[in-house]
Amino acid sequence: MNKVILMGRLTRDPEVRYSAGENSTAVARYTLAVDRRFRREGSDQTADFIGCVAFGRSAEFAEKYLRQGTKICVTGRIQTGSYTNRDGQKVYTTDVVVEDQEFAESKAASEGSAMMRQSQPAQAAPVPTPSQASSADGFMNIPDGIDEELPFN
Numbered sequence: 001m002n003k004v005i006l007m008g009r010l011t012r013d014p015e016v017r018y019s020a021g022e023n024s025t026a027v028a029r030y031t032l033a034v035d036r037r038f039r040r041e042g043s044d045q046t047a048d049f050i051g052c053v054a055f056g057r058s059a060e061f062a063e064k065y066l067r068q069g070t071k072i073c074v075t076g077r078i079q080t081g082s083y084t085n086r087d088g089q090k091v092y093t094t095d096v097v098v099e100d101q102e103f104a105e106s107k108a109a110s111e112g113s114a115m116m117r118q119s120q121p122a123q124a125a126p127v128p129t130p131s132q133a134s135s136a137d138g139f140m141n142i143p144d145g146i147d148e149e150l151p152f153n
Contacts, residue, residue, distance in 0.1 A: 002077040003075070005075050006032055006052075006073070007034065007073045008032035008047070008072070010032060010066055011033050012030070013068050016059055026063065028062040030052055031050065033047045034048050051093075051094070052096045053095045053097055058100075058101060071104040072102065072103055073102050076096045076098045077097050077099065078095070078097075081093045
């Protein structure tokens with residue numbers, strides 16, 4: 001089975017091209033910065049940069065809605081290939097072929113995190129504890145120490 005699930009942010013706007021011919025197809029390429037869970041000893045790298053390629057309607061969606069910094073979740077498969085470059089050297093490629101892509105945060109949260117990254121690029125944003133989490137994601141904060149049941153069946 002060849003199945004990949006990634007969540008990360010676009011490193012730049014998708015690059016979209018259309019295939020030649022009578023039935024031209026959109027092809028979108030973008031790179032996702034996916035945070036690593038653990039940092040390797042002696043390495044400063046905290047993310048992996050994974051190339052993704054989408055075709056057809058998925059590529060058109062990427063062109064229309066995805067922008068640099070957008071957090072998305074991608075489902076797809078790994079595809080490897082190779083080609084010979086202009087210098088005659090063989091180059092090996094690995095891409096994730098996108099089967100499904102969706103937003104991983106609300107537009108307001110995305111815009112808020114983009115503003116945070118622009119205003120403080122050198123500092124990492126502090127991670128809120130569950131009791132401090134804002135309701136910008138659309139979920140209600142539940143205070144600690146509630147003695148009654150939650151209001152739903």
